[in-house]
Amino acid sequence: MLTLRSLGLVPVVNLAARALVGGRAATRSRWVDYAPSQHRATIRGYGPVPYQMDGEYLGEASELEISHHASILNVVMP
Numbered sequence: 380m381l382t383l384r385s386l387g388l389v390p391v392v393n394l395a396a397r398a399l400v401g402g403r404a405a406t407r408s409r410w411v412d413y414a415p416s417q418h419r420a421t422i423r424g425y426g427p428v429p430y431q432m433d434g435e436y437l438g439e440a441s442e443l444e445i446s447h448h449a450s451i452l453n454v455v456m457p
Contacts, residue, residue, distance in 0.1 A: 380417040380447075384410050419446040 383390055390410035397404040406413040427439035 380414045380420060381406065382412045384412065418448075419444070421445075 383394060390408075393408055393410060394405055397408060405411065422443045422445065424441050427441050429439050430437055430443060
């Protein structure tokens with residue numbers, strides 16, 4: 380799991396640039412928290428906020444529980 384401590388312009392652009400470099404560069408930033416063994420998280424807001432998945436609006440929520448299941452989808456590249 381990789382999270383940003385701030386959604387300001389500098390942290391977001393910094394993360395995007397590091398992600399383009401590849402490797403573990405994106406995980407080594409003062410604005411990033413990286414927990415590779417974390418598979419579940421609960422996100423709590425200060426009130427209902429809109430959220431989406433794959434571009435689809437799913438409504439509003441003040442708490443979201445997300446989890447990662449590594450074997451749920453197989454990606455095949457030619």
